[in-house]
Amino acid sequence: MASWLPETLLEIVGQGPAPSKDYYQLLVTRSQVIFRWWKISLRSEYRSAKPGETKDSHGAFLENSHLQVQIALIFGARILDYVFNLCEGKFDFLERLSDNLLLSIISYLDLEDIARLSQTSRRFAKLCTCDKLWEKIVLSACDTVTPDMRALAEDMGWRQMFFTNKLQLQRRLRKRRQGQGSHRNSQL
Numbered sequence: 001m002a003s004w005l006p007e008t009l010l011e012i013v014g015q016g017p018a019p020s021k022d023y024y025q026l027l028v029t030r031s032q033v034i035f036r037w038w039k040i041s042l043r044s045e046y047r048s049a050k051p052g053e054t055k056d057s058h059g060a061f062l063e064n065s066h067l068q069v070q071i072a073l074i075f076g077a078r079i080l081d082y083v084f085n086l087c088e089g090k091f092d093f094l095e096r097l098s099d100n101l102l103l104s105i106i107s108y109l110d111l112e113d114i115a116r117l118s119q120t121s122r123r124f125a126k127l128c129t130c131d132k133l134w135e136k137i138v139l140s141a142c143d144t145v146t147p148d149m150r151a152l153a154e155d156m157g158w159r160q161m162f163f164t165n166k167l168q169l170q171r172r173l174r175k176r177r178q179g180q181g182s183h184r185n186s187q188l
Contacts, residue, residue, distance in 0.1 A: 009086050014074050024074050028086050033061040035071070058087035102127055107136040134158035148173050 010028040015021065021040040026033075033056045039049040056064055062084070072080045085091070094102070106114060106127060118128035127133060135158040139145060145153075152172055153161040161169065 009091075010083065012075060012079060016074055026071060026075060026079070026083070028083055032057060033067075033083065033087065035067060061087055099127060103130070103133050103136070106133055107140070129159060131158045134162055138162050148176065152176055 007029055008027065009030065010026065013023065013025045015023055023038045023040065025036040027036070028034075034053065035055075036051060036053045038051045041047070041049075054067060056067065061067065068080060071083065082092075097105075102124075106117065109117065114128050114133075118125045135153070138153065138158050138161060141162070142149075149161075149169075152169070155176075156164075156172070164172075
């Protein structure tokens, strides 16, 4: 496995399906799949039960259908597929990037591409509509952003500001200044 990868590729915890109260941890490292469980029960025969653990190499995990079924029941088919991909050396590199780095990358895309990207996953939908991204886009598209424009964008949202035409923005800025002026006069 590549040495540039972090030691832990995936760590997830969860509770077993009802009526179980047991807790589980799934840990995928560069070389192993580790599955841990803690029995939670009021029954006297389980009170002294110690936590359990199985460790498989990636290859052994791909052959262990019993463990695969347990993971699918507890964490779902999507997580099981993700673990398969990790064990086979198939990594989703975008998934591993931080939101700030992704926002920097997305800010260079065309608007049509941002719209398409927002439809690919919940994470990208959230990133493609967040104010941080649209602030970067507005700042790169405008020669100057006055303090009044910045305040208006904070109020209405940077994305909304980007898609509002220039005439409407001028009207809103004028109303904002008039509102602040009358507010100051009433305080005096």
